Amino acid sequence: MSLDRAAREKLVRALAESVIQHADELTSLDQAIGDGDHGLNMKRGFEAVLATLPGLADKSLPEMLKAIGMTLVMKVGGASGPLVGTFFMELGKALPEQSIRADLVAATAKAIDAVKARGRSEAGQKTLLDVLVPVQVVLAGGGDAKAIAAEAAQAADRTTPMLAIRGRASFLGERSIGHMDPGSRSASLLIGAAVKVLEFEASS
Numbered sequence: 001m002s003l004d005r006a007a008r009e010k011l012v013r014a015l016a017e018s019v020i021q022h023a024d025e026l027t028s029l030d031q032a033i034g035d036g037d038h039g040l041n042m043k044r045g046f047e048a049v050l051a052t053l054p055g056l057a058d059k060s061l062p063e064m065l066k067a068i069g070m071t072l073v074m075k076v077g078g079a080s081g082p083l084v085g086t087f088f089m090e091l092g093k094a095l096p097e098q099s100i101r102a103d104l105v106a107a108t109a110k111a112i113d114a115v116k117a118r119g120r121s122e123a124g125q126k127t128l129l130d131v132l133v134p135v136q137v138v139l140a141g142g143g144d145a146k147a148i149a150a151e152a153a154q155a156a157d158r159t160t161p162m163l164a165i166r167g168r169a170s171f172l173g174e175r176s177i178g179h180m181d182p183g184s185r186s187a188s189l190l191i192g193a194a195v196k197v198l199e200f201e202a203s204s
Helices: 005-020 023-033 038-051 061-075 080-094 101-119 129-140 145-158 168-176 182-198
Strands: none
Touching: 005 023, 005 038, 005 061, 005 182, 023 038, 023 168, 023 182, 038 061, 038 080, 038 182, 061 080, 080 101, 080 182, 101 129, 129 145, 129 182, 145 182
């Protein structure tokens, strides 16, 4: 999975635009069960990422991912910045410059473990892990881009009936049930944008 400079820039732009274009939706979701700032915070973070182009795309893929993560940690407020930023940083740390799909599977697993540790959370608690974990399973199982994007969207949908156990939404108790987790939605948008650029093919 070697990306040339043009592909790296395309990936950055796709990730950023997926969040920026859905900022109002993310804000609306967060207004229901959180502080109402998720969309604005994520938009600010990815606008900052875009501002580092074209230099950002000059970096190798692992270094680029780490730089994205650092920017998000610094620019995105609330819980989302540290969690999403940690995912990108740890993914970059674990991914070799010349990587194959198996490397991405392993690196994604390490990045998810880092998010679990940072947020002291697990899948099933109505957080972005409820998208990251099942998507990683599909990735590891050889799913193509369409299957991965579909699982990301469906996994975000599956957070709607969940009871929030972590994050601001957990303060609402049972009132958190019936609302999609905004962090899961933004994770699904990012994954959908990424796999569209990377064009994963099915593998056995």
